[in-house]
Amino acid sequence: MARLTPASPAASRARAVVRRLTAAYPDAVISLRYGAPWELLVSVILSAQCTDARVNEVTPRLFARFPTPEAVLGGTQAELEELVRPTGFYRNKARSIRGAAEHLLEHHDGQVPRTTRELTRVPGAGRKTAAVVLGEAFGIAEGIAVDTHCGRLSRRLGLTAETDPVRAERDLMVVVAQRHWIAWTHLLIAHGRAVCRSRVPRCNSCVLLDICPEGRARTAVKRH
Ligand code: SF4
Numbered sequence: 001m002a003r004l005t006p007a008s009p010a011a012s013r014a015r016a017v018v019r020r021l022t023a024a025y026p027d028a029v030i031s032l033r034y035g036a037p038w039e040l041l042v043s044v045i046l047s048a049q050c051t052d053a054r055v056n057e058v059t060p061r062l063f064a065r066f067p068t069p070e071a072v073l074g075g076t077q078a079e080l081e082e083l084v085r086p087t088g089f090y091r092n093k094a095r096s097i098r099g100a101a102e103h104l105l106e107h108h109d110g111q112v113p114r115t116t117r118e119l120t121r122v123p124g125a126g127r128k129t130a131a132v133v134l135g136e137a138f139g140i141a142e143g144i145a146v147d148t149h150c151g152r153l154s155r156r157l158g159l160t161a162e163t164d165p166v167r168a169e170r171d172l173m174v175v176v177a178q179r180h181w182i183a184w185t186h187l188l189i190a191h192g193r194a195v196c197r198s199r200v201p202r203c204n205s206c207v208l209l210d211i212c213p214e215g216r217a218r219t220a221v222k223r224h
Contacts, residue, residue, distance in 0.1 A: 001161045004174045010159050011175040013211050017157060018180045020207045021187035025194075028186040030136050032056065037112035037137035038104075039063050044132050045096050045124045050087040058086050069101035069110050096124025116142045127166055135182035144172045145185040149192030156196065156214035 004010055021028070031052040034040040039059065046055045062083045066072045072080065081094040100122045104110050112133060113119055119130035131145035146154070146165040154160050160171035176184050195202045203215040210216075 001158070004160075004171055006174060006177075008175065013157060014159055014172075014175045014180075015177070016211055017159075017208060018176070018184065018187065021191055022183070024207055025187055025190040028183070028190040030132070030186060033059065035063070036067075037133060038068060040137050041100060041112055041122070041125065041129070041133050042097055044129045045100065046084060046087045046093055048093070049089060055087055058084060066097075069104045072098055072101035073105065093124070099123030100125065112137065114138050114140060127169060131169075131181075131185070135185075139182070141178055141181040144169050144176065144181045146172070147185065147189065148198075149196075150185050150188040152198060153188045153192050153196050156201070156212060157208065158213040 002008060002010070032040065032043040032047060033056045034043050042062070043055055043059055046058065065083060066075060066080065077094060077098060080097060081090050084090045084093050084097070087093060103122050104112065107113075107121075108118070113122075114134065116127065116130045116134065119125050119133060120127060122129075125133075127143055128145045128147060131143040134140040134142050135145070144150070146169045151160075151163065151165055151168050154168055154172055155163070159175050160168040162168040162171060172184070173181070191208075192198075195206050196208075201215070201218070203209055203212070203218050206212065206215055208215065209219065
């Protein structure tokens with residue numbers, strides 16, 4: 001793949017992607033439901049290997065019982081596990097939530113920190129979690145949250161060749177303008193769910209077809 005720079009063809013393609021997908025999905029926002037930053041942090045931890053819809057079913061009861069890090073430490077691990085069980089991997093997730101609560105109380109007076117460096121030290125939180133929490137809770141764009149949709153579409157659009165989310169994020173931070181970093185994830189998730197599906201992308205009805213290397217290859221193959 002050609003070297004990526006803010007002036008490369010990939011960067012101008014990324015600008016077109018933002019323009020067209022913003023027009024196609026003007027209401028694209030995060031689908032996790034939360035109130036305080038702590039709730040968002042917990043929701044993102046729970047969303048690993050789980051749909052946002054399932055997380056949203058679980059969190060009202062969870063947040064009513066454990067509205068703060070202090071409340072988590074005042075409860076039992078078993079109770080926490082039971083509440084998050086429907087999201088899968090519940091033992092690990094409950095352990096991460098408890099670890100996060102301890103970490104926030106020990107290092108941040110129980111508050112969610114506002115930098116990637118600090119957030120990625122919270123148990124259960126990697127760069128994706130940090131990007132989502134900073135972007136959504138505080139409006140801070142320090143990175144791009146690369147989930148499965150965002151990674152797949154970015155590769156199909158020729159904006160990265162990386163399958164590792166952290167490496168893909170590094171490429172995207174070069175070609176996507178920083179003012180679009182927060183929206184980028186939501187736009188690609190919306191398009192990934194509606195059109196650019198994992199197994200059978202609907203290239204012929206895609207607003208990005210003329211600028212998408214993967215789409216052009218797929219439709220050219222079909223024409224022959
Ligand atoms: S043209 Fe096809 S592969 Fe490219 S973004 Fe659209 S649906 Fe996805």
